[in-house]
Amino acid sequence: MHKYLPHTAEDIDAMLKVSGATSLDDLFSSIPKKLKLTKPYNIPSALSDDALTKHMKQLASMNHELVIFRGAGAYDHYTPSIVKALISRQEFLTSYTPYQPEVAQGTLQYIFEYQSMICELTGMEVSNASMYDGATAAAEAMFMAHAQTESKTILISSTVNPRLIEVVKTAGKYRDIDVVIVPEKDGSTDLSFVQAHGAGTMGLLIQNPNYYGIVENYDGFADVVHAHEGLLIMVGEGQHLALYKSQGDYNADIAVGDLQSFGLPLSFGGAYGGYLATKMKYVRKMPGRICGMTTDVDGKRAFVLTLQAREQHIRRAKANSNICSNQSLMALATTVYLSTMGKQGLIDVATESMKGAHYLYQELLKTKKFEVVYTKPFFKEFVLKANFNVEAFEQSLLQEGILGPLHIGNHHLLFAVTEKRSKAEIDQLVRKVVNQ
Secondary structure: OOOOOOOOHHHHHHHHHHHHOOOHHHHHHOHHHHHHHOOOOOOOOOOOOHHHHHHHHHHOOOOOOOEEOOOOOOOOOOOHHHHHHHHHHHHHOOOOOOOEEEEEEEEHHHHHHHHHHHHHHHHHHHHOOOOOHHHHHHHHHHHHHHHHOOOEEEEEEOOOOOOHHHHHHHHHOOOOOOOEEEOOOOOOHHHHHHHHOOOOOEEEEEEEEHHHHHOOOOOOHHHHHHHHHOOOEEOOHHHHHOOOOOOOHOOOEEEEOOOOOOOOHHHOOOOOOOEEEEEEHHHHOOOOOOEEEOOOOOOOEEEEEEEOOOOOOOOOHHOEEEEOOOHHHHHHHHHHOOOOOOOOHHHHHHHHHHHHHHHHHHHHHHHEEEEEEEOOEEEOEEEEOOHHHHHHHHHHHHHOEEOEEEEEOOOEEEEEEEOOOOHHHHHHHHHHHHOO
């Protein structure tokens, strides 16, 4: 008995005929020859447990751990040991969609608690059971706005992270959605453009803090967007929600963002987690699913999946999204982190990041090697213009074990500081600047 149903020769011929390919090799013709194996791969002989352990340690020693002063959406934050310990438990590590609530109460409970915490942080009324990351969450928010307004145009501020904008553009392309970029004024979103061009759009997508680290004042933006019968979508990186006004405070309709700063290490680019929360009146347009709390036949508290408006549960044409997973393990990590840190802990950690960033900002200006670019408040990231060779500077930092700021063009450098950066590390970076 096969573990899966294999394709017969007739099946393969039929599929090749439909695809227009003459052979299976044609399906891989776009792959460069230099990337293809021309002979069988030489798999090494099996190693003993001890020998394999030594081999893996040798490979691990080739990695270089850097002192990081770069962010732009992914940050070197502290992950408490309890997070790693709990998400490594077998029942969580291998869990998938908890279709059977009678045997999945633990998983359903932490998802419910995750949703509750996201609502408290964002000031929203309802959250789904997490997303892949902030960028794809923003794309799903766009689809929500499209479903609500039936408009085919969305406004996006140019101060949003460029990679997030590209993801939204790509997602919108295949639904014929037109993305209009809102210009910036001195590093902030131009509200007058929104007033002039918002009519007939599904709404506006903004970010706080923005790509340059600036904490924008979005007072009045919701009124303008709502006057045009659109929705306000606000992207917010997790840690800043501990100190600054939330999306709910700005009367946003949909809140999205990354949760990487809440217990998810950089780890070569992922996996990360995203969130999506909204007002109750839009709950039936929300992608994914929600965990709800109810009572069982004995009157005891119980948790169940509810509002599963995705293609796996309803007709595809009626589904809000084809999201079929929810980064549940990442949501668990976030839940453990938030529970461990507590409200005051979140404030303290965010404050340390902010204090470190402002200290570095002042020390760099004292070197006379930089010019001020924006004179606006910032959280843990900021932009300065360098008057030296930034490429050579980056290489010299790497030789010292430091991953420096991100060059975003025109000698503008985007610095980031988290609670992990000590005063000694910041001073080391400043000394490298002095020697330029």
